[in-house]
Amino acid sequence: MGKSFLKPPTKLATEDKISITTKKTDIVKNTEKNESQINAGRKRKSSDDSIFEAQEKANKKFGIDAGDGKIQKLIPSSKIASRVNKISNLRRKSKILSTKPNNLSVSKPAPKPSVVPSKINQQKLPIKRTTVTSSVYKQRTNISAITVPVANSHRPAKPTKTIPSSNVIKQEPLKKSNTAPKKLDLGNKPEVNGYESDDAPPPLPRGSNIDFKIRSIGFERVAKYWENKYQKKKIDSSSKDSKIDEFCNKVDEISKSLENSRKTLIEKETKIKSLEDQIYGIGEERKREKQEYIDKKKDMENIHKNELEKTENEKAKLYLEIETLKSNIESIEQRLLQETNDRKKLEVDLQTLKNVYQNTEELLRNTKMNLETTQSLLDEKVEKIKELEDVISQRDNSISELNNSLQEEEKIRRKLHNTIQELKGNIRVFCRSRPLTETGESKENTCLGFDNESKESKSINIVQEKENATGKSKTISTEFEFDRVFLPNTSQDEVYEEVSQLIQSALDGYSVCIFAYGQTGSGKTFTMEGPDNPSKPDMGVIPRALEQIYSETIRLQTKGWNYKLSAQFVEIYNEQLYDLLSDPSTMKGVSVPGTAKKRGTRSAASKDNTPKLEIRQEKDGHVYISGCSKISVDTPELIGALLKKAKDNRRVAATLCNERSSRSHCVFTLFVSGENSLTKETVSCNLNLIDLAGSERLSSSGSVGGRLKETQAINKSLSCLGDVIFALANSEKHVPYRNCKLTHMLMPSLGAGNSKTLMFVCVSPSVESSQETLCSLRFAAKVNSCHIGTAKKQG
Numbered sequence: 127m128g129k130s131f132l133k134p135p136t137k138l139a140t141e142d143k144i145s146i147t148t149k150k151t152d153i154v155k156n157t158e159k160n161e162s163q164i165n166a167g168r169k170r171k172s173s174d175d176s177i178f179e180a181q182e183k184a185n186k187k188f189g190i191d192a193g194d195g196k197i198q199k200l201i202p203s204s205k206i207a208s209r210v211n212k213i214s215n216l217r218r219k220s221k222i223l224s225t226k227p228n229n230l231s232v233s234k235p236a237p238k239p240s241v242v243p244s245k246i247n248q249q250k251l252p253i254k255r256t257t258v259t260s261s262v263y264k265q266r267t268n269i270s271a272i273t274v275p276v277a278n279s280h281r282p283a284k285p286t287k288t289i290p291s292s293n294v295i296k297q298e299p300l301k302k303s304n305t306a307p308k309k310l311d312l313g314n315k316p317e318v319n320g321y322e323s324d325d326a327p328p329p330l331p332r333g334s335n336i337d338f339k340i341r342s343i344g345f346e347r348v349a350k351y352w353e354n355k356y357q358k359k360k361i362d363s364s365s366k367d368s369k370i371d372e373f374c375n376k377v378d379e380i381s382k383s384l385e386n387s388r389k390t391l392i393e394k395e396t397k398i399k400s401l402e403d404q405i406y407g408i409g410e411e412r413k414r415e416k417q418e419y420i421d422k423k424k425d426m427e428n429i430h431k432n433e434l435e436k437t438e439n440e441k442a443k444l445y446l447e448i449e450t451l452k453s454n455i456e457s458i459e460q461r462l463l464q465e466t467n468d469r470k471k472l473e474v475d476l477q478t479l480k481n482v483y484q485n486t487e488e489l490l491r492n493t494k495m496n497l498e499t500t501q502s503l504l505d506e507k508v509e510k511i512k513e514l515e516d517v518i519s520q521r522d523n524s525i526s527e528l529n530n531s532l533q534e535e536e537k538i539r540r541k542l543h544n545t546i547q548e549l550k551g552n553i554r555v556f557c558r559s560r561p562l563t564e565t566g567e568s569k570e571n572t573c574l575g576f577d578n579e580s581k582e583s584k585s586i587n588i589v590q591e592k593e594n595a596t597g598k599s600k601t602i603s604t605e606f607e608f609d610r611v612f613l614p615n616t617s618q619d620e621v622y623e624e625v626s627q628l629i630q631s632a633l634d635g636y637s638v639c640i641f642a643y644g645q646t647g648s649g650k651t652f653t654m655e656g657p658d659n660p661s662k663p664d665m666g667v668i669p670r671a672l673e674q675i676y677s678e679t680i681r682l683q684t685k686g687w688n689y690k691l692s693a694q695f696v697e698i699y700n701e702q703l704y705d706l707l708s709d710p711s712t713m714k715g716v717s718v719p720g721t722a723k724k725r726g727t728r729s730a731a732s733k734d735n736t737p738k739l740e741i742r743q744e745k746d747g748h749v750y751i752s753g754c755s756k757i758s759v760d761t762p763e764l765i766g767a768l769l770k771k772a773k774d775n776r777r778v779a780a781t782l783c784n785e786r787s788s789r790s791h792c793v794f795t796l797f798v799s800g801e802n803s804l805t806k807e808t809v810s811c812n813l814n815l816i817d818l819a820g821s822e823r824l825s826s827s828g829s830v831g832g833r834l835k836e837t838q839a840i841n842k843s844l845s846c847l848g849d850v851i852f853a854l855a856n857s858e859k860h861v862p863y864r865n866c867k868l869t870h871m872l873m874p875s876l877g878a879g880n881s882k883t884l885m886f887v888c889v890s891p892s893v894e895s896s897q898e899t900l901c902s903l904r905f906a907a908k909v910n911s912c913h914i915g916t917a918k919k920q921g
């Protein structure tokens with residue numbers, strides 16, 4: 127049985143394992159049983175074979191029988207037959223001898239030996255197998271023919287198995303002499319041809335020459351020999367007969383036992399055959415079972431393989447789960463550790479808190495005691511508070527009454543302020559003289575004279591030297607009166623103090639226009655903006671007005687006012703509008719619809735491809751400049767940035783009159799809109815601060831070419847401004863606003879009974895500029911003579 131056959135699958139279901147194990151055990155048992163049966167059969171067979179062989183051997187060696195269970199030597203049937211044959215021959219001979227003893231010994235000579243005696247002594251007689259039939263043997267053994275070795279006198283004997291003398295009944299040949307044949311001794315020991323008388327019959331004396339006597343002695347010897355021989359044989363025959371009987375008995379016994387053995391052998395052979403059949407059947411059964419087992423094993427192996435794969439997959443999954451769980455466990459452990467540490471900390475904190483709690487409890491007790499005392503004090507104070515609250519409520523009432531009265535007063539103030547402004551005139555003219563410059567201008571060369579040196583001066587004299595028709599020089603003094611005349615040393619603060627009242631009117635909802643008019647270099651820009659990078663005291667009207675308005679909007683927030691401010695800065699050059707706040711790179715976050723890039727010179731500007739700003743008027747009369755920037759003024763810091771930007775963008779061209787002379791009008795407009803959340807009042811107005819271009823005459827400016835054209839445009843627009851003012855003053859039906867860009871864009875803020883206008887006429891004190899100064903003062907006096915109705919509040 128192969129080992130692989132018994133080897134069970136590595137992993138099976140428990141029931142399959144049990145059935146397989148049981149089957150395996152059965153098969154093993156059956157196989158072992160079969161093998162033992164086979165072995166037993168083999169043993170039996172081998173024992174039978176051995177018996178048979180032994181019998182054969184015994185038969186061959188004449189010897190062994192197992193009749194009594196002891197091993198005995200069996201005599202081969204051939205030998206038995208030959209011996210029986212010999213015995214019968216011997217018996218026959220003995221009978222013959224017994225019947226004719228004397229004849230032989232006396233009358234008949236001994237037969238002539240067929241072989242030379244000497245040779246017979248030296249060689250064994252060969253045995254020749256001869257088939258003989260023995261009735262006795264046949265009866266006993268049922269063997270019909272038995273091969274018996276017989277002596278062959280002529281051939282040398284073949285070597286045969288030697289049978290021990292004790293067990294084998296030897297066929298005694300006639301005794302031969304071991305000694306050499308003696309010579310015929312006619313004496314005591316007569317020799318016949320060398321043979322002894324005991325071994326061979328003495329030779330008969332032959333021949334005619336032999337003495338009778340000797341011959342008779344020879345015959346006597348022969349007879350004697352045969353007589354001795356007979357006697358000996360007789361004795362031997364009787365002993366041999368007894369031995370033969372004994373032997374025959376033994377043969378019978380052996381035959382019987384042999385018969386029995388054969389029967390047993392046949393039975394056993396039958397048994398063996400049946401056992402072999404059984405073995406064959408068992409073998410077949412085993413083969414079938416083996417095949418079934420192999421099939422089942424294969425099935426089980428497949429199942430096992432599948433289950434193994436499944437198990438491997440599940441194992442892999444489980445490994446993954448285990449890994450995940452491990453990582454989870456690690457994180458949980460870390461958290462646990464963290465929690466443990468936190469818990470320890472918390473325990474420490476808890477202990478501290480407990481201590482604190484104990485202390486606090488102690489404190490609490492003390493505090494409670496204090497509290498009780500405080501409570502009594504508090505009750506007292508509550509009483510006092512109640513009293514105070516009554517007082518406060520009374521005061522609140524009085525405050526609200528005061529607020530109401532304040533608002534009323536504010537209204538009254540506004541009305542009064544407006545009345546004052548109206549009384550002062552809705553168009554006013556301030557005259558400002560710049561100081562003489564250090565270079566070229568001396569005090570003696572001044573053409574201006576003021577009535578008194580007080581700060582509240584309102585008149586100004588211009589003194590000119592003129593020649594009459596006779597050629598004599600004549601001093602002509604012309605006096606002008608204005609709402610206010612600022613002396614050359616008047617500071618910016620003093621100037622603005624007068625202006626601030628008008629700025630306040632803008633916050634009160636009135637449109638305001640402030641012009642700076644005068645010849646080039648008379649101080650218009652200085653008055654309106656201040657010098658370049660001005661310090662706080664040198665700041666002009668525009669930055670101060672913006673600051674005032676911004677701070678005033680914040681102050682008025684406490685009175686429920688919420689203002690929105692936005693600024694626009696436009697330059698009018700050669701009757702063309704330019705946006706001075708248009709550079710997006712410097713004005714971050716500003717919406718600039720019409721970009722006006724920095725323009726170099728005026729001639730270059732004329733070739734500029736920048737989209738032109740256009741003045742538009744809506745149906746409701748609202749006038750605006752399309753595409754112009756409006757910057758929301760949210761912080762006071764933005765004011766400075768706006769002015770700087772405008773200054774950077776402003777066109778400056780060198781003229782003969784002033785190296786920084788501005789040849790354009792600059793109009794700064796602040797759009798003011800406000801709403802009072804308390805009184806629900808609303809205001810909306812414009813504050814226009816205008817730095818006009820130089821008003822010098824063409825002859826004095828020395829302009830030619832492009833510069834001449836600029837001067838003409840400037841003079842035209844200034845003339846138009848005068849026309850509008852005079853038309854307003856004369857209450858003419860048609861006011862020529864549209865004659866130039868300046869008056870057209872100022873239309874909402876100029877005249878029409880809803881604006882307040884202030885003109886600064888800036889003059890130079892130099893004698894050289896006296897004629898231009900005279901012209902400017904005349905124009906200003908004309909404006910000052912105008913009365914433009916009562917301004918209406920816009921809301």
Ligand SMILES: Nc1ncnc2c1ncn2[C@@H]1O[C@H](COP(=O)(O)OP(=O)(O)OP(=O)(O)O)[C@@H](O)[C@H]1O
Pocket residue numbers: 559560561614644645646647648649650651652653657784786787788789818819820888
């Ligand atoms: N009140 C003043 N006090 C001191 N300096 C002044 C005063 N007015 C003008 N100036 C100076 O006189 C010069 C010319 O003034 P400004 O540029 O303001 O004249 P302008 O009329 O604006 O000339 P333009 O028409 O060319 O712009 C400047 O250097 C300025 O600083």
